[in-house]
Amino acid sequence: MNIEKNQIAQHNDTLLGKHQKQLSHLKNEWESVDIEKVIQKLVDFQIAIPSWALGTGGTRFGRFAINGGEPRNIEEKIEDVGLLHALNASSGAISLHIPWDIPQNPEQIKSLAASYGLKFDAVNSNTFQDQPGQALSYKFGSLQHVDKAVRKLAIEHNVEVIKQGIALGSESLTVWLADGSCFPGQLNFRKAFENTLNSLQEIYAALPANWKMFVEYKAYEPNFYSTTVGDWGQSLLYANKLGEQAYTLVDLGHHLPNANIEQIVALLLMEGKLGGFHFNDSKYGDDDLTTGSIKPYQLFLIFNELVEGMDARGMDHATSLGWMIDASHNVKDPLEDLLQSIEAIMIAYAQALLVDRKALTEAQQNNDVVACQEILQHTFRSDLRSIVAEARLRAGAALSPLNLYRNLGCRKSLIGERGQNTVATGL
Numbered sequence: 001m002n003i004e005k006n007q008i009a010q011h012n013d014t015l016l017g018k019h020q021k022q023l024s025h026l027k028n029e030w031e032s033v034d035i036e037k038v039i040q041k042l043v044d045f046q047i048a049i050p051s052w053a054l055g056t057g058g059t060r061f062g063r064f065a066i067n068g069g070e071p072r073n074i075e076e077k078i079e080d081v082g083l084l085h086a087l088n089a090s091s092g093a094i095s096l097h098i099p100w101d102i103p104q105n106p107e108q109i110k111s112l113a114a115s116y117g118l119k120f121d122a123v124n125s126n127t128f129q130d131q132p133g134q135a136l137s138y139k140f141g142s143l144q145h146v147d148k149a150v151r152k153l154a155i156e157h158n159v160e161v162i163k164q165g166i167a168l169g170s171e172s173l174t175v176w177l178a179d180g181s182c183f184p185g186q187l188n189f190r191k192a193f194e195n196t197l198n199s200l201q202e203i204y205a206a207l208p209a210n211w212k213m214f215v216e217y218k219a220y221e222p223n224f225y226s227t228t229v230g231d232w233g234q235s236l237l238y239a240n241k242l243g244e245q246a247y248t249l250v251d252l253g254h255h256l257p258n259a260n261i262e263q264i265v266a267l268l269l270m271e272g273k274l275g276g277f278h279f280n281d282s283k284y285g286d287d288d289l290t291t292g293s294i295k296p297y298q299l300f301l302i303f304n305e306l307v308e309g310m311d312a313r314g315m316d317h318a319t320s321l322g323w324m325i326d327a328s329h330n331v332k333d334p335l336e337d338l339l340q341s342i343e344a345i346m347i348a349y350a351q352a353l354l355v356d357r358k359a360l361t362e363a364q365q366n367n368d369v370v371a372c373q374e375i376l377q378h379t380f381r382s383d384l385r386s387i388v389a390e391a392r393l394r395a396g397a398a399l400s401p402l403n404l405y406r407n408l409g410c411r412k413s414l415i416g417e418r419g420q421n422t423v424a425t426g427l
């Protein structure tokens with residue numbers, strides 16, 4: 001389904017009066033800030049949508065395809081991301097998971113994506129499950145495996161994913177490994193690290209010069225005793241040993257409980273080794289919940305460090321890092337969920353842009369702990385939704401994407417086009 005420009009214009013017309021009142025109130029509140037500059041940064045900021053988030057996700061216990069109208073192939077997944085991008089003008093990229101989504105005709109897929117204003121973000125390899133007919137198993141790991149032949153299979157898969165990405169105009173590879181061990185004594189940690197490093201080096205050698213490799217870490221699951229890229233320190237070790245094109249990727253759900261993710265982000269940025277981001281939210285572990293649904297203050301504090309750290313290095317907020325959602329769950333319409341996640345990310349980014357850096361630095365220098373907290377919480381507690389909406393309006397999108405999605409009956413149309421019992425490839 002396509003959303004027409006006049007449908008967006010009509011929707012915006014009905015909300016415009018109220019929106020303008022809220023925006024002018026906000027501009028008065030923040031008269032010392034260059035709001036125009038903030039709005040432009042919001043317009044430029046794009047978050048990639050993963051191809052596996054467009055269908056209802058599964059859990060270890062089951063999968064409920066409650067919505068119907070799920071995309072049946074890569075073309076329909078691109079159509080769904082195009083729908084999101086038409087609604088919010090902030091979802092201008094798609095991230096493919098190979099082999100869940102293998103483009104048969106890359107040129108055609110690329111031009112289909114371009115017709116919706118979409119680019120291809122990082123491509124993701126998958127050595128955490130065996131594919132049908134696969135000669136050797138990843139049951140005991142892939143790049144870390146004790147058997148060289150299994151490692152070779154996993155390396156070749158990653159090189160193949162790079163090739164697929166090149167054909168689509170992608171410029172980065174994300175490697176997330178399920179490798180690790182479930183029981184003490186199962187692995188020689190040092191050998192597992194060395195095998196993994198050697199394997200990653202072979203993949204790294206296949207990267208085009210303009211590509212980045214993102215090494216994603218995860219504390220536990222599916223292995224529960226050790227993970228071979230278990231935390232940001234281990235990821236940074238690999239990235240440093242691999243070379244300039246390798247970076248650490250932070251997935252918000254991949255830490256032990258209560259980890260200080262904002263501090264991790266600050267130090268990785270300081271080292272020039274933060275490459276990309278996977279947004280989601282969690283209460284306990286890798287829950288893959290809607291971004292900002294559980295810990296919006298943490299999301300803001302992370303963005304606060306991102307903005308401060310990127311500005312310190314003169315980095316372009318929109319293009320220097322890979323921004324992507326990585327979430328998937330059972331109980332919401334996936335497109336509504338993604339609209340909510342994007343909105344939460346844009347709000348947190350806007351809040352971070354408005355932090356009074358000069359006053360904060362001064363308060364830090366004076367050890368004025370109370371003032372430091374006040375400065376951060378002042379922006380966090382301000383309602384900045386109208387500048388995020390203004391950025392959308394200027395980019396030709398909807399003032400209220402979720403309402404428009406519902407009012408137009410988008411899910412109903414998708415069910416009409418695709419049927420009730422469709423299941424997207426993926427988790």
Ligand SMILES: [Mn+2]
Pocket residue numbers: 176216251278326
């Ligand atoms: Mn991830």
